[in-house]
Amino acid sequence: MFALLLQEHAQEHAAEGAAEAFDAGKTIIEHVSNSGLDHPLIHLPTIVGIDFSVTKHVFMLWLVAAIAFLVVTLTVRRYLKQDRMVPSGFMNALEALVEYIRDAIAKPNVGRKWVSTYTPLLLTFFVFIFCANIIGLIPLFDVLGLLNHFVFHAEPDSFLARVVHGGTTATANFNVTAALATITFASIIVAGSKAHGFVNHWMNLVPHGLAWPLYILLIPIEVMGMFVKPFALTMRLAANMTGGHIAILAILSFVFLFTEMFGRAIAGIGVGLAVSVPLAVGISALEIIVVLVQAYVFTLLSAVFIGMAIHVHH
């Protein structure tokens, strides 16, 4: 009831004063979602019915892949070139990470025999997802946008003007995480097939030696479970990344909502100082943990699912 009254109040004021009313929902969705196909960053031709234009999430994917590749390769190259085998600098962190993924995630789940087969895959998952998540937290492109607004004044249709809208988390897009989960899905089947043979892997889905009526119930459940696993991975990662951004943006848009509601800037600034900024800082700090945990969770669950295909507990 109170919310409705506030809403009416805000609408009255919006109708009276401001030239263009602030729409929190639209701003947030615009920030979180991918850029539309009619306004991509780079126009590319359509091949076999698929539009290859580069949207902002695709751009971020490339950026993340390039950064992860360069940082890891350069560090390892430099380490291999030096005379002593003692790692120095960033190599220490990298080595600790690799060791942790191998000993704490891969080995307990996939077993000692397969550890060197699946550690590279799991490491790739972790490094890529972690980089994509953490780059989404850095408002690099928003700073560029501010600079563009006050300093550069780029043409509205130029590449620079489009790229400054690009600062989003690539892993907040469900298509990206679905692709990652598809890799997990495929590697589960490959792992089972390599360990038990292709036919036996599918036989292993259900326990052996039960009464036949149970199989009518079990086979659909297990087949459904096969698809639910990657689906849950997809949703978990993307929803976590989107959720954090939406929460931060919604809290920060209180400033503009209150300014509009009371018709003067001081109300917005007061709410911003008292509520929005402290809360947003808190949620941002929480996001740093979430970013790390989600990369870990995706890796861990992939390892667990691969391990379940290898060690069948029925």
Next chain:
Amino acid sequence: MEVLHYFGAAIGLGMVVIGAGFGIGKLAAAAAEGVARQPGAADKITGAVNLPLFLLEGVAILAEVFVLLVVLLK
């Protein structure tokens, strides 16, 4: 009638949070008790608690996504 949409979504979101809160609370309580009784097994207990915790979180997140869809696709 328009408002009922948001009403349902809000109540659904609240119920999701209650359920997930109960689940995580139970896990955390059991883990803390286990670690207090046997500090040596802290690593094993954390490992055993992690997996169900993440699966539980996945269910809660899924429910939240559907609540969001209820609002967006009205």
